[in-house]
Amino acid sequence: MNLRILLMGVLIASLFVTCAFGSDFVSVRDGEFSLNKKPYIFMGTNYWYGSLLGLEKDSKRGITRLRKELDFLKSKGVTNLRILGGAEGKALINNVYRVGPSLQPEQGKFNKNVLRGLDIVLDEMSKRDMKAVIFFSNNWEWSGGFQQYLIWNEMQSKEFLTKKPNWDEYRDNVSRFYGCDPCKKAYNKQVEVIMSRRNSVNGRAYVDDPTIMTWELANEPRPMRPAANKQYKKWVADVAKLIKTKDMRHLVAIGHEGSMGTESIEIFEEIHDDKNVDYLTIHIWPRNWSWYQRPKIEEGFDTVLKKTEEYIEEHISVAKRLNKPMVIEEFGFARDGEKFDAVSSTRYRDRYFAKVFSYLPGGEKYKGAVAGVNFWAFGGSARPVKNQLFWKVGDEYMGDPPMEEQGLYSVFDRDKSTWKMIKGFSKSIGKR
Secondary structure (H helix, E strand, O other): OHHHHHHHHHHHHHHHHHHHHHHOOOEEEOOEEEEOOEEOOEEEEEOHHHHOHHHOOOHHHHHHHHHHHHHHHHHOOOOEEEEEOOOEOOOEEOOEEOOOOOOEOEOOEOOHHHHHHHHHHHHHHHHOOOEEEEEOOEOOHHHOHHHHHHHHOOOOOHHHHOOOOOHHHHHHHHHHHHHOHHHHHHHHHHHHHHHOOEOOOOOOEHHHOOOEEEEEOOEOOOOOOHHHHHHHHHHHHHHHHHHHHHOOOOEEEOOOOOHHHHOOHHHHHHHHOOOOOOOEEEEEOOOOOOOOOOOOHHHHHHHHHHHHHHHHHHHHHHHHHHOOOEEEEEEOOOOHHHOOOOOOOOHHHHHHHHHHHOOOOOOOOOOOOEEEEEEOOEEEOOOOOOOOOOOOOOOOOOOOOOOOOOOOOOEEOOOHHHHHHHHHHHHHHHOO
């Protein structure tokens, strides 16, 4: 009898813990994020390298940096982090150093020890009541991504490991991913490896961890060519369904840029109308999209603000029609004069961020659909190497990926005016 009572107590305790965890998962209700039966609205950032800091040769040093940076972000009201799930391949690609160590160094062969870095950042985030968005792969070269799958399966020439393609070559190459069955199979395997993980630090299965808010298909997956649109739409639907069959409690997002990514607002709406896609994302890149004449930020700034408003509001209209929340998931702006030094001013960046933040609840332009933002990108305590534009293996990670000038978009911990503004908007969110 005593044993029966003990077993019953263990069962009740287990159910209690399950229910407690369940209440801590972010969900979508009537077009809004919900957490513990309250609206969930967040200030967030891109911290893609957070899953790599615990893997430094001096792991203690890396984890110390991670903890300090998480404490810093929390103190500024930043509670949602977008993080890389795993890189593919190794060494150069498109003649660019890729980040690592790689989760899948060879197709179908996984170094699962690499996921300890993700374990560490998730465990540390859980202690600070933060939420993670984890993207599985990449449209771009800096973590291997779709091109690496294509190279493995001889759908893209190996010459592009050390040759930088022009834009037309790049589009031609990546568009083949959606019609490459072995590529998609290898990608799916990476998804399954990450999702089936049990955290080696706290013992919690990823599928049971409310620290994870979202599984994201990839960073900025684009069809790249109109001829790939049909296969692209099918891939989005297939992967979203695959994720949901394995995990119903976490949200699913595409990692999409918006109409700029598909060259069609109609395709953007169609893929986000899928029942397995829980919310919309958009990314905004004024410099990359030539919304001003570089480096003349000041002269073109009014045009940048106008185009940004138009882009956000175009996609808010889609979110309202679909009755799903929308996240402005990436947006970055160069330092004044497009300088890279961490001591250079950020007057126009601050004004640009404030414009985007104004679409959050509590901001002057709130339209009822923007539920969160993740600015690009947190550079933390790292600093650009003097007289060196681009990242090299062994350098500190910061917000700028290896193919971009280090310091271009990174928001460093010393950028006081930017953080003052971020913290102010974070407080206004909390007053809703």
